[in-house]
Amino acid sequence: MTRTAATAEPMKAHRLYLLLREQILSGEVPDSAKLPSEPQLAQEHRVSRVTVRRALDKLASDGMIERRPGSGTFVSGGQTRMPVVADLANALTHLVEMGRKTGVRLIAFSYVNATPTLAEELKLEPGERLQRSIRVRLIDGQPFSYLVTHVPERIGISYSEADLASTPLLELLERSGLVADKAQQIIGATLASPDVAAALDVEIGAALLSMTRVVYEASGRGIEHLQALYRPDRYSFHMELARTGDHGARRWTAADSRGLTEANENNEKKNARQKRPPLKRRTKNETGRDPSEP
């Protein structure tokens, strides 16, 4: 009786929306192609036409499809996907070379005790103090990655909170005399949690690229643990492989990986066209407690 609802979003409709959106952006459904008819979609996805309709409504309001009564639904042109970044190992290294404006927003900064997992991965004593920071990287003003980093306290104190907002962490670490020697990366995928979704300006439940990287110095001790989440529409890993060895062993090596997917200029326009309000900004307020609540 006290409080009523919060948000509550459609479910099947929303999923279908995300799905179709993916197919369009990924080029799976070619530009200007005709989508299956509403009844057809309804049947294929085993939902009612009403639901299909809701999904299409959303797509239409994003400007991604065009609906012609009596004729059908068509993909609007210029949805070429994968607009932005790429690279394998050095991540953003050459972004700057390309003259794109990147930025960092520091979201959280604190000291915590290492969880068992963290300690193990960093090869530290469990319970050791770590400096934790959460940052969001922007490209041309648009967020594309959400970074949670853990650095041993003794190392972390060598730079200030402000430094973090301006300088890449690895550079900060090197300034303090540490030498990164090797690193390990694991790439996977996850769904966007509410916090991350808000920070990256995507919907909850969207697919995100995830990367976990642990950097070690020559002694073998871990000096940085990074958990990164990327918007796949703005960032993806890109690599060129060249064949090495003889025929028997099908073996490839990563060739130069600086091939960037060139930016799609249509994107600015597209993003402008699309209304993106329905996300409650809750970036910093991690508990999510609504002050207006009793």
Add this chain to the structure above:
Amino acid sequence: MTRTAATAEPMKAHRLYLLLREQILSGEVPDSAKLPSEPQLAQEHRVSRVTVRRALDKLASDGMIERRPGSGTFVSGGQTRMPVVADLANALTHLVEMGRKTGVRLIAFSYVNATPTLAEELKLEPGERLQRSIRVRLIDGQPFSYLVTHVPERIGISYSEADLASTPLLELLERSGLVADKAQQIIGATLASPDVAAALDVEIGAALLSMTRVVYEASGRGIEHLQALYRPDRYSFHMELARTGDHGARRWTAADSRGLTEANENNEKKNARQKRPPLKRRTKNETGRDPSEP
């Protein structure tokens, strides 16, 4: 009046489930740790206890948590995440070396006309005939990847449909005298569509790792276009990076990438324990037409 419902899944409950699941698998919540109490979780996430309960129910049926009345809810041991595969370039190459049983299930096989996007990526004439095959790879009987490959027809005829179900495509291509020279990979993330979800035995809307690979022969013509979708809980990309160059240039190269995340033997047990029915098997029936339908 004909047909009634399909499935309809909770929303907040499901989200919470995914969230907690993530936290557990990622080690954010340590093994055997006590979760916050149900009322606490309810308050933190601003949902009712009923909802929390549903999420926990699901976790419990996955065998991930243990509930002790009067005491609390605890994380079951051995949830070390990222159980299965890994590697950067050669993907499955050393799986066999490790003695794990892999299998392939051929789901579809046909000839189609190249879509504009496909033609462009393969550097072919638009509209050229392509052989399309959809396969699902299994490891120890469990599906972990969904592969859609397109090969120019003239090349595709050199092997049979049956070959596909037993031999890696690249090997088939090489047998027919082609030499793969370079390849390009893009790694991203997507949501599972109904088809893929069914084939990979995940829920619709789950996060998947996606990889697009185009293989070219020395002449520059594309000989294989692969669109792969991976279950992130069973497969992830793994790479070791070593520092090269001098201090100024923070540059890394992919070192030997054969480091596999060793398999977690608990997994068999876990998967066995978990009931996995709620997915309508529709693997081959691509249209989704239900035969029981009028």
Add this chain to the structure above:
DNA sequence: TTTATCTGTCCTATAAAAGATACAGATTTT
């Protein structure tokens, strides 16, 4: 023992998502 804090059940109420259906208006096809 008493008290506080858990989980396990059961119930009711409400809001809203999803389904089912019918029909009008636009196109395209035959």
Add this chain to the structure above:
DNA sequence: AAAATCTGTATCTTTTATAGGACAGATAAA
């Protein structure tokens, strides 16, 4: 011109996720 096939709309019903309680039994702490 007629038929088939679209999208656009509107109404009505069913289903169900969620909220908000109340209460019993188990467990741990005081």
